[in-house]
Amino acid sequence: MAKDVVDQLLSQGYVSRGYLGMVPTELDPLKREALGLDKKEQGIFVESVQKDTPADEGGLRASDVIVEVDGQPVSDVTDFRLRVARHKPGEKLTLTVLRKGKRVKLDFTLADRADYVTVASNGQPAVGGPEWMGIRVASLSSPQARRMEIEVDHGVLVTDVATDSPADGKLQPGDVIVRVDDGDITSISDWQEVTGRLGDTDKAVLIMFYRQGKGSSRFVAIKK
Missing domain, CATH: 2.30.42.10 (PDZ domain)
Incomplete structure (x- = not known):
């Protein structure tokens, strides 16, 4: 990956890495229990998925557990980020996720982070409660x-x-x-x-x- 970074800096003056559009976190014991996961199951938890990003369009959902990237097991968040960072915008990425006890394969075409901005929305009413x-x-x-x-x-x-x-x-x-x-x-x-x-x-x-x-x-x- 270091050679690729140098090549990009020489050719375009900056580093462009693939963007998925989600927030990964580690699987803590309570999340494992809530999801019914075995203690030996490795993977990372999908904390959130940004709307209209490759992650959203490819079908990734908040609370999915990513267990593989391109067919290889994922051990933690750092490992996951490094694997995604090896890809350039426009390249394909395949994730295997655990969703409601089943393994699901999802395919994504990565984007460039610079193409995405955060858009806020206005609050709508709800009603009080206990x-x-x-x-x-x-x-x-x-x-x-x-x-x-x-x-x-x-x-x-x-x-x-x-x-x-x-x-x-x-x-x-x-x-x-x-x-x-x-x-x-x-x-x-x-x-x-x-x-x-x-x-x-x-x-x-x-x-x-x-x-x-x-x-x-x-x-x-x-x-x-």
Whole structure:
């Protein structure tokens, strides 16, 4: 890869590397438990997928677990990034992912990072709601939300996290929750339905959220 970098610098004055458009993170024990993965299973967790990028267009989804790049096992995030960085814009890349217990192969054509910019969206209203796992939420049209510069257009606003609750230290007021377990959260009705179904589960649960309603989505696993 070093020779390729030198060649690009000499020919065009900068280094151009393939861009996928996703955020990878390591698989921690709670995520493994929530996804039902064996401790020996190697791979990385897809934290988020940016809209209209090669990752999005190729079918990669948030919460997928990438286990292979071009048919070779992936051990961690650093390994994954190095493998992707070996490809130039326009080149093909194949990922093998674990999705709901099944292996799925996905093909991508990498882009150039310079062609992509982050676009923010405006908040749309939701409705207020109850507490679950120490998390209290309100609508995106509530007074609290209107005082914030929230960029996501759906979900529920975290207004309080109880001390010593399962969510303490993992979520904070101002976060916007958009998915709990396998249920999308677009309103308080969704929040009530999904959390009501889960109840006081003793299993680890994945929550997808935006920190302070901005940037890329994140995941956290909580357990009672």
